[in-house]
Amino acid sequence: MSPPLPYPSRPEVYDWAVELQVPPPHTLAVRRVPVDTLSLSIQMALRQHPNLREAATIEVLEQHLEDEGYCSVLVSIGQNITEDQSPSSLWLGRSTGSCCIVVYPELPIKSEPHSSHMNLEEVAMPISPSPPESYCRADRAATSDCSPPSSIAQPFFKFGDEIRMLAQTLLDMGAAKSEAPTQQQYRKLKIFSGTKPTPTDEEAFEVWREYTSQVLEEWTCSELVKRQRIMECLRPPASTTLQMAKDQHADVTAHQMLETLVWAYGRTEDIGQLMKRYYNLCQKDGEELSDFLQRIQAVLWELRKRKRITAAEVD
Known part of the structure; x- marks a missing residue:
């Protein structure tokens, strides 16, 4: 049995699943489980939830002692599970009235495709930033002018312009790379x-x-x-x-x-004319052999392109 893991947190549940080589999105941990609880009781309690009734498998993988009489249990579900659609606690139906807490792994946040590109576009938009709320005075109900003092606002707007220029530069680089x-x-x-x-x-x-x-x-x-x-x-x-x-x-x-x-x-020339021209080829008086071979190859290649002969027949 692994070393004690008291009250596993969400990151610890994730690491626990990785250690056992189980997909973290398919796992959950149950805390404060009495040590003498049967695995079947945990499986039956989980299947009482509507979204887990049709799960392909529900398997208790491992348990870690918490303190005297209680342990934490890692359970594998044969499907992806989400915290908002799965139980947050389990009632094991024991005479002692044990109510266990369910802990889900903290999964890494996956960025959506092109999300960074979209964010850059939003930043690069030439918008006029609103002044911070702290600059607005209590008398804004009486006047529509809520602008900060120029000595304070100038650095604020300048910094925003620099950010937008940087974002636009990154967008141009990304566009050039995608078009490459x-x-x-x-x-x-x-x-x-x-x-x-x-x-x-x-x-x-x-x-x-x-x-x-x-x-x-x-x-x-x-x-x-x-x-x-x-x-x-x-x-x-x-x-x-x-x-x-x-x-x-x-x-x-x-x-x-x-x-x-x-x-x-x-x-x-059609195929018949090409074949006739090939059979009538002969070396002319004073013609170099290399020139004669080139004339032969020209006709053969024309027949080859017309699919009249194969590459092997050319030789």
Whole structure:
């Protein structure tokens, strides 16, 4: 048995539950229990309370001696219990008329989500503080002027302004921190307009398409964000082409948007034509082997993107 714990207080009941590795919100202590009281009597007395009748379990965990003939008992309830909805005393129904006192653990105060943010907003509001009650004279019933002397009020208002400035600074820092994830750097797409001839600050469509396909595979954002990122890199007439496609199909995906641009600005060869071009490939007179391989890889990669062949078949 643990050392004597006379008359456990609310913090002591909390520590007692933690020591026994029981959730404190599920526990209560009963004081001034006669030492010869059966656990069943305590359980039956607790179940007399309306809010504890349907409790899954009521278990007496441990007892500590208070003084001669009495002890404190820690009880575990199979549910969260609150002091305002549970008994404050127990009548054990003994011939001696024992009335025991119930003590609930003192639980830590949990701050509500964003509560500090809300408090800061209240402090940061540019309100005009009212003067302390002690500044109001007994003659305020005869006059509406209840302002403190200027020599006293000036430091009071200045201190309030400094507090509000500090609160506003903390709010700005919190807003900047909360927006940081949304402003995280990502691999942006290059500008493409579809203008002929290709402007000097842009790349040919096939190069832009290849780059965009790779970036789309890297992005882990939602489909909506992918569509937004594609649109932000386009200029007319390419952006107009996609906007018309989006108007006709609101649920278009990022890959479908890219395919729309392929049909508008890319090669229009079908699978049969691509296969024919592949089989007709041959090394030209004086062509370096590396250049010939690049031409082969370009056609194979086009077939791979069209899902005509697999990655293993490319090799």
